[in-house]
Amino acid sequence: MDGISTIEKYLxxxxxxxxxxxxxxxxxxxxxxxxxxxxxxRIPFSHSMTxxxxxxxxxxxxxxxxxxxxxxxxxxRELNWKQCFQLILLWEFASAVSPGAIGGxxxxxxxxxxxNINTGRSTAxxxxxxxxxxxxxxxxxPLVFFTIGFESIIPNAGFELGEISVPTGGIMFYFWFGYGVxxxxxxxxxxxxxxxxxxxxxxxxxxxxxxxxxxxxxxxxNWGQDIVVASKHFQGKGLGFWLKGFGATTLSxxxxxxxxxxxxxxxxxxxxxxxxxxxQLVMWVILLVP
Numbered sequence: 001m002d003g004i005s006t007i008e009k010y011l012x013x014x015x016x017x018x019x020x021x022x023x024x025x026x027x028x029x030x031x032x033x034x035x036x037x038x039x040x041x042r043i044p045f046s047h048s049m050t051x052x053x054x055x056x057x058x059x060x061x062x063x064x065x066x067x068x069x070x071x072x073x074x075x076x077r078e079l080n081w082k083q084c085f086q087l088i089l090l091w092e093f094a095s096a097v098s099p100g101a102i103g104g105x106x107x108x109x110x111x112x113x114x115x116n117i118n119t120g121r122s123t124a125x126x127x128x129x130x131x132x133x134x135x136x137x138x139x140x141x142p143l144v145f146f147t148i149g150f151e152s153i154i155p156n157a158g159f160e161l162g163e164i165s166v167p168t169g170g171i172m173f174y175f176w177f178g179y180g181v182x183x184x185x186x187x188x189x190x191x192x193x194x195x196x197x198x199x200x201x202x203x204x205x206x207x208x209x210x211x212x213x214x215x216x217x218x219x220x221x222n223w224g225q226d227i228v229v230a231s232k233h234f235q236g237k238g239l240g241f242w243l244k245g246f247g248a249t250t251l252s253x254x255x256x257x258x259x260x261x262x263x264x265x266x267x268x269x270x271x272x273x274x275x276x277x278x279x280q281l282v283m284w285v286i287l288l289v290p
Contacts, residue, residue: 005178019097044268059255059262066252070132073245074125074148087111121224124233124258132187132249138186140253141179144278153278171286178285188240189227197231200224257281 009048028224070082079087087108094107109130112122145153154171201224208220257280261273264277270276 015096023096027287049266052262056259056262056266059259063252063259064254066248066250066255067092070129070248070252071125073241073248074128075121078117081096083115087115104106116260121233124207124230125284127189127226127230128193128234128245131186131193132245133253134182134186134189135246136249136253137281137288138179138183140279141285144274144281147274148274148278150271152275153282175282175286178184178288182285182288192227193230195235197228202229 042217067088068084070083070089071080072081075084079275090111091108094111106178108126109119109122112125117125128278150172156174188204204220204224205217208217213220257277260275261270264270264276
């Protein structure tokens, strides 16, 4: 079965409507189950609230623009702005409604192929996109941690989650474990794409040759080959190229997180915007592990 047939299989009819219905259903149920008329009446509706919510909506658009700009850069202008806009919207939608077995990466490869971009180039663009995303986290997390301190982001006292007590030590261990995995993955990608792709491929294959990891050996071999392909297309690019790509990535992720800041700000004053931003980073790194 070719790629297009696979997409059509998973993104048509009831397969497409089920995740949409589930998502909207859970959203409406959460609103209905927590709605309180008195609480709603206490919301201070004002011009400033409307303004902050409008800024939040603009930030959503800025996030999408960052993705579009990055795709335009990575395609080296082979894709025009309209094509990048259409591809990003389809990429985001397909990632949201497709099952994990398909995922956004596979969808992206097929969508790029439809724009007459060859398989090698498509693979390279998708892999470098992943590398830039993870590089943002690897660099931003220590920056915010050393700016405002560990204790401010993750309080020493831990917290209660229903009847479950969650100690701070457990949170910190899980976070640093996730960050460590992310750091190693990003280093392997970066060294492979920018320096020694075949050496990194051999290291990856050797690691997944271990008995405990042998189940994923085939995927690791494919991933190593993807690194070689990406390096062929992007090794030797100038510093300006990478700075623009990382700048577009930073714009997207920063806009994504600032949406929450401005939604909170629309309901009341915010004393520390960086703290809200930092806690979202921590949460995202923790969620990357599962």
